[in-house]
């Protein structure tokens with residue numbers, strides 16, 4: 109297998125927890141030919157998606173300087189790779205969208221993880237609303253009045269999130285009697301210039317936010333992210349603690365409901381976020397958690413993921 113990983117600059121990866129690193133390391137260990145580039149190295153030559161990419165040797169190390177050795181940057185065709193991993197971290201901004209249009213030109217010529225059309229089609233926070241029975245009460249609005257009314261309807265505690273947020277960014281818990289409530293709401297909607305998603309506050313969030321890693325619709329691991337002291341968010345990037353976790357019957361119900369939509373949209377590597385048995389986010393842009401599950405369960409979660417890539421790559425070329 110020859111793979112291209114589109115990543116953020118390698119020197120910025122936090123190797124101790126980074127899922128892209130875990131996938132690249134497992135690929136290199138298998139003797140796969142690993143190449144890397146950043147989003148800005150993508151382009152089109154006529155109809156052909158191309159990248160100025162570097163062949164990359166990947167070894168186990170603590171720092172990017174020790175882990176990666178890059179060959180000379182060379183023009184490549186995405187069609188010459190068996191799989192292309194779009195692992196650029198969010199935000200999904202205009203540049204990200206443009207990259208998906210370039211990646212469209214590689215469809216049917218390589219395995220795209222994840223499919224760029226699905227990356228455009230599905231918003232990580234809004235896609236859960238396609239499963240209302242599995243999702244807490246939610247509204248999306250630019251209206252401060254609607255947000256206040258929703259807060260009252262939900263018994264006084266809600267969570268507000270920017271539609272395009274990630275990694276816990278811009279997430280606030282708004283409670284009755286909070287002297288900052290109006291200011292938080294106004295800031296969140298940017299004086300009516302931004303949509304905000306407001307959700308019933310799930311008290312189970314203090315016990316943790318379960319990340320379920322799906323590959324081609326099948327679960328390969330789960331990890332509970334427990335918020336730190338005086339912190340509402342469980343995200344690992346803001347200090348959430350990774351705790352071993354199993355799948356329960358409700359998780360399996362959620363997976364069974366969501367997997368067909370993921371497959372239909374070509375979303376191969378997906379992270380579901382579940383709080384108190386409620387689906388709160390479907391992570392598709394660059395889902396993480398692989399190293400945490402591997403460490404907690406003493407097994408290599410990257411292995412079944414790469415097995416799936418190899419299996420799917422065999423039929424990806426039209």
Ligand SMILES: Nc1ncnc2c1ncn2[C@@H]1O[C@H](COP(=O)(O)OP(=O)(O)O)[C@@H](O)[C@H]1O
Pocket residue numbers: 232244267269273274275276277279307308309310311313317335340341342343381383388389
């Ligand atoms: N409805 C909710 N009730 C309580 N806490 C929530 C809710 N939604 C999100 N959170 C908290 O915010 C964190 C991030 O939320 P999430 O929707 O997954 O967005 P992000 O894209 O930033 O990860 C979660 O880990 C959880 O701690």
Ligand SMILES: [Mg+2]
Pocket residue numbers: 275276343381389
């Ligand atoms: Mg999340």
